[in-house]
Amino acid sequence: MRDWWRLLAHITRLTLREGRRSAVVLAVLVVGQAGVIAAMGLSQRELVDDSAAGAAGGVVVAVVGGALAYAMSSVTGRVRGNLLIYLVGRVRGRLSEQIQRLVSSIPTITHLEHAPHIDRWNRIFNSSQALSAMPWTALDSVVAVLGLVVTVGLLASISPVLCLLAALGVPLLLANRRADRLLRDARDAGTELQRHEERLHEMCVQPEMAKEVMLTDGGAALNRRALELWETAAVRESVARLRGAAWQTAAWVVYASGFALAIIVVARLIRDDRTTVGAAVLVVSLATQLQSQLRTVLDSLTVAAEAGQAVSHYWWLRRYPADTAGAPPPPVLADGITLHGVGFRYPGAEANTLHDVDLHLPAGRTVAIVGANGAGKSTLIKLLTGLHVPSAGHLTVDGVPLTELSPVQWNARLAGVHQDFARLRLRLRETVGVGNVRHIRTGPLIADSIARAGAPSFDGLESRLGAPFGGIEPSLGQWQRLALARSLLRETTAARPPLCVVLDEPTAALDPLAEHELFQLFVDQARTARLAGAVTVLVSHRFTTVRMADHIVVLDQGRILEQGTHADLMTAAGPYAELYTLQERAYR
C-alpha cells in the first residue's frame, strides 16, 4: 500500500509539472460536480413541494437553481472530459519515456532476455494509461464517497430506513472486486500467450525470419499457431469478463430490489402524510444519483485496481538498477582482468553454461577464445562486459571485484563488437555515431571510423539505412563492418581509452579478402590497445586469426580444456592442435 501512495504522489507531481493550471481547474471542477449534483436533487424537491403549496416565488427559485445546476453540469462535463484527456495523455507520454529510460539504463540484459522479466515491464507499459490517471481516479473516488455521504444524509432526512439503500452498495463493491480479480488473473495468465503470439507473427513479417519461413512454407502453420494462442488468451479473458459480469448483475439485482423497496417505503410515508410528494421525487432522484455515484466509485476502483496491479511492477523496475553506484574503473590496467571460479546459469535454465572458470586476461595482451558451437564463448564475453552477473565465483579488474565498480563507468571503458551485432537502421552518421553519442554530429571522426573499418560510406553520412525506411539496405558483411566502425569510434573518441575490447566473431560475415584486410586492422588495434594497457578478447572459429593472439583459451562445454600460446598448444598436441591442423589442411 505504501508503494501505491508513493506512486500516486509521483504521478501527481508529474501531472502538476505537465499542466499545473489545467490540473487545478480540473480538480475544482471534479469537486464542484458533487455540489452541482446535490443542488439538482434539492431543486427538484423544492419545485414539487412549492408547486403543491402554490408558492410561485419558491417555484421560480427552484427552476432557476435547477436549470443553472443542470447547465453547469453539462458544460463543465465537456471541459472536464477534455482536460482529463489532455492531462492523462501528457503524463502517459512522460511516464512511458521514464519507463523506457529505466529499461534501457539497466546495465545488464537479463530483463530483456528473461521471459518473466519481459512480462513485468510489458505490463507496466500496458497499464500506463491507468497509472497516468491515478490522481484523477483517486480524486473521483474521494468526491464520489463525499457525494455518497451527502446523498445518504439527504435520504436519512426523509426516513432513516432509506439509509439502508447505501448499504446495498456493499454487495456491489464485493462483486466488483471479484470481477476485477477474475480479469486480472486471466490477463496475467494471458501475457505469456500474447508474447508467444506476437513473436510468431513477427516471424512471418520480419524480413530475416520471413525468408526462411517462406522457404519452408511454414507461414500458414505459424499463423495458425499464433491464432490459437491468441484465441486461448481471448477466450480466457472473455470467460473471466462473463463470470465477473454475472457477479455484478446479481449485485445490481439486489440493489434494484432495494430501490423498489425504498419507493414502497416513501409511498407509505406519503399515504400516512408523513412526507411530501417532493420528498418522493427527491428519493427517486437520490436513488438514481446514488446508483451513478456507486458506479463512479466502482469504476474508479477498477481503474485503481488495474493501476495497483502495475504498481509492484513499476517499483520493481525502479529498484532493479539500484546498484549502479560503485567505484570508477582504474584509468589504466596494471594487472588485468581475472575470473575466479566463475560459473554461470542463464535465468530459468536447468544447467550451468559456464563451470568453475579460472582465467587471467593480462593487461595489454590479446586473448583468443575458441571452442565448438555452444561452448560458452559469447557467454564469457557477456560476463566480462557486465551484461550478465556470474552465478558463482567473481571477476576482478586489477584485483577489484567487478561488482564493486560502477557498471555504467565500466561500460564506458569497453569497446568491441558482439556476435549478434545490431543492424541500426538509422542515418549512416547515427548508425556509427551511437558508438559514442557525444560525437554523433562530428562528421570527420565518424567518416574516419567508417574508412578504417572498411565500411561503405554509401551516399554520404546522411544516407538513410534500412529498406523498411526507404533507405539503402547494407549486406550482412557491410552491417558487420558498420558495427566495427562503431567500436572504432568508441575507441578513438572515448574520454578514456577502453580497458577491454571484445571482438566476438568480428569477421564471421566477411569474405576471405576482407577478413585478411580487417585482420591487419585488429593487429593495429590490439597494438594500440596494448599500449593503453587494454585487454583484447577475440572469439573466432578461424584459426589463422586466433594464432596471432598472445594467449589462447580452448573452451569445451563451459569448461577450460586447455590454454597457452599457439606454440605451447601445438606442442601439447591436444584438441587445439588437432583443430588447427584440420583447418590448415582444408585451406591449403
Ligand SMILES: Nc1ncnc2c1ncn2[C@@H]1O[C@H](COP(=O)(O)OP(=O)(O)OP(=O)(O)O)[C@@H](O)[C@H]1O
Ligand atoms: N539468453 C540465453 N538464455 C538461455 N540460454 C542461453 C542464452 N544464450 C545462450 N544460451 C545457452 O548457453 C550456451 C552457450 O552459448 P554461447 O552463445 O555462449 O556459445 P558460443 O560458444 O558463443 O557458441 P557459438 O560458437 O555458436 O557462438 C548454449 O547452450 C546456449 O543454448
